[in-house]
Amino acid sequence: MTIFLRDTVGLPAWQSWLAGRVSALVPRFRRLAPCQLDSLEALDRLGVRLDTYARITVPTVLLSGDRSPAHLPERxxxxxxxMPDAERVxxxxxxxxxxxxHPRQVAQLIEAQARKVRHLPG
Incomplete structure (x- = not known):
């Protein structure tokens, strides 16, 4: 997990090291680690699929935070x-x-998008 968090997620080395140790010590995290690595491998096998996203016509919010690792907003x-009807937030x-x-804030953004898609009053 240390390597994954450093090289894939983009955390600083010290945070990756610490989070890797926590992952090893917390049983729930330890059980999830192989799933995370399997997921990454599956994504790598799929490759870049921008052509697939280009066919998605449902209005979509692409949500990130300004403190996210740089590669995530770039993606x-x-x-x-x-995407023909994507909005970056x-x-x-x-x-x-x-x-x-901040689940309430995320839920509010999802609710606002659902209202737009379903044409409901705000």
Whole structure:
């Protein structure tokens, strides 16, 4: 997990080291680690599939935080350039864990998008 967090997620080495140790000590995290690595391997096998995203016509919010590792917003920007009805939303002061640390804010953004898609009053 240390290598994954450093090289894939983009955490600083010291944070990766610490999170890797926590992952090894916490049984729930230890059980999830192989799943994370399997997921990464599956994504790597799929490769870059911007052509697939280009066929998605449902209005979509591509959500990130301004404190997310740089490669994540870059990937969302690439998807946003090809998706015909994508809206980029960047949450100030939030990182990749906004769904866990600020679930109400994320839920509000999802609800606002659902209202737009379903044409409901705000």
């Amino acid at each position: 969302l920007d690439a998807i946003g350039r090809v 960047v949450m100030p002061g939030r990182d990749h864990s906004a769904d866990l640390r």
